[in-house]
Amino acid sequence: MRYIPSLLFFGFICFIIVMADTNHKLGLMKIIEGVPFGDKVGHFMLFGFLAGLINVALKFRRLKIRSLDINMAGVLVLCFAIAEEFTQLAFANRTFELADMLSDVLGVWSFVIVSEWVWRKATKTSR
Numbered sequence: 001m002r003y004i005p006s007l008l009f010f011g012f013i014c015f016i017i018v019m020a021d022t023n024h025k026l027g028l029m030k031i032i033e034g035v036p037f038g039d040k041v042g043h044f045m046l047f048g049f050l051a052g053l054i055n056v057a058l059k060f061r062r063l064k065i066r067s068l069d070i071n072m073a074g075v076l077v078l079c080f081a082i083a084e085e086f087t088q089l090a091f092a093n094r095t096f097e098l099a100d101m102l103s104d105v106l107g108v109w110s111f112v113i114v115s116e117w118v119w120r121k122a123t124k125t126s127r
Contacts (some may be wrong), residue, residue, distance in 0.1 A: 006053035013046055017084060023093045040103040043081075048107025051077040052115040060116055074112045078105065 019026055025033075032038035055073035063070045081104035088094035 002059075003057045006050065006057045009050055009053055013050060016046070021087075021091050021094060040099060043100050043103035044107035044110075046107070047077055047081045047104045048111035051108040052111035055112055055115045056119070060119060071112050071116075074108050077108050081105075081108070 016026075016029070020029065032042050035041075051073050054076060055071065058073055061072040063072045063075060082101060085096060085101050085104070088096045
């Protein structure tokens with residue numbers, strides 16, 4: 001049950017990606033194009049919010065690799081976001097941009113940190 005919000009939002013992002021790849025821009029996508037840095041804010045918010053939802057769904061699970069302690073949701077979403085950015089190289093109407101990837105990274109990092117902070121605050125006050 002806790003996976004449903006993150007799966008639905010993942011589906012929403014996939015829908016947006018397919019629409020952009022096939023050059024079928026929705027009304028909201030056209031509006032975002034007209035806003036300065038709208039694309040970057042979109043990357044930040046979409047992938048960041050997805051990371052926050054998955055973080056909650058996975059109960060803030062960590063991945064330990066030697067001395068590294070990495071948030072699993074962050075790794076999963078960043079892998080997806082980076083792969084999606086590279087797939088844009090296959091479409092004539094899409095553009096690969098490192099700035100989009102940076103927006104993805106910053107969004108994921110921000111939302112993971114905020115979701116963990118909110119969770120700690122909520123569980124601390126409920127005790």
